[in-house]
Amino acid sequence: MKQERDQTHLLEMYRLMRLARSLDERMWQLNRQGKAPFVISCQGHEAAQVGAALALRAGHDWVVPYYRDLGVVLTMGMTPREVMLALMAKAEDPNSGGRQMPAHYSHRKLNIVSHSSPTGTQVPHAVGIGLAAQMRGDDIVVWTAYGEGTSSQGDVHEAMNLAGVMKLPVIFFCENNGYAISVPQRKQMGVENVADRAAGYGFPGVVVDGTNVLEVHEATMAAVERARRGDGPTLIEAKCVRLTAHSSDDNDRTYRTAEDLKAMKAQDPVVKFETYLTSEGILDDATKTKILNEIKEAVNDATKYAEAAPLPDPATVKRYVFAE
Ligand SMILES: Cc1ncc(C[n+]2csc(CCOP(=O)(O)OP(=O)(O)O)c2C)c(N)n1
Ligand SMILES: [Mg+2]
Secondary structure: OHHHHHHHHHHHHHHHHHHHHHHHHHHHHHHHOOOOOOOOOOOOOHHHHHHHHOOOOOOOOEEEOOOOOHHHHHHHOOOHHHHHHHHOOOOOOOOOOOOOOOOOOOEOOOOEOOOOOOOOOHHHHHHHHHHHHHHHOOOOOEEEEEEOOHHHOHHHHHHHHHHHHHOOOEEEEEEEOOEEOOEEHHHOOOOOOHHHHHHHHOOOEEEEEOOOHHHHHHHHHHHHHHHHHOOOOEEEEEEOOOOOOOOOOOOHHHOOOHHHHHHHHOOOHHHHHHHHHHHOOOOOHHHHHHHHHHHHHHHHHHHHHHHHOOOOOHHHOOOOOOOO
16 A cells, blocks of 8 residues: 555656656747747756655645746646746736746745746745744745855845744755856855855755755655744755756857766756656556656647637736736
């Protein structure tokens, strides 16, 4: 029974990682066809995102993600249709009614809060939500994410400091992919691990292999338990790989070598987990085909649905900006 449950759980992890990858790939195609204005990719971060998000209680805990977190929002319950509606700025987009930039995910019912485009501003927001929860005595955990480049910003340090002082139920999740657009980590900071900085704020910092979904999941489960006990925050640094350019507006061939990309591709988290599940006898050909077919159908359905959906009515342009 337990083994069966574990296997179902592992296959669900795999499905979510594959779904995130497939949706992401479709977004790039739509961008190159001129149908989507901007794409910023989760590719290479899927294990980190799905492993972390599956440790949270969807619709109960609060999530303040950043632009790469497609795998997170799908795991929390956003549908492929909702994701595509936002990408194409359609009226039905649950993030903002077609106002926000793509990848600025939010969802009221799922307690997903939009970040703003200046990187790192979401981190103090997450701490504020954690403080509100503590004051109200709510049993929630707040999870927030950002890249390693962003981890050097003042907002992030101030947020971690307050969370440490007040022992807030916040998980700081740094997705370290080695680059802040074109700037490699060695030119961004004088330490090897972002997680080392947690010591300066009085809570644990943990480094995990962000291409290993099980390792990330275990570390996040421990951080969730700690936060629910009232023991305060944890900083988790997931070492990820960035398998695409920074965004659809970037050309990474101008600053990284083919060898660098090849080394990152060898760590592809989706391929790694698929290989693991196959070698353990958990994923056979028939199951894989079924999962991949269902995903293909969902991605096609979401694309068609969003393409056909109406744009916001120009008469509503001031909605959400001025009180009506
Ligand atoms: C305050 C601010 N400075 C600069 C930018 C431009 N910018 C957007 S993403 C980014 C890189 C962030 O790198 P990192 O935090 O490592 O995240 P990654 O994209 O690698 O996941 C920069 C510099 C911005 N959006 N906001
Ligand atoms: Mg980065």
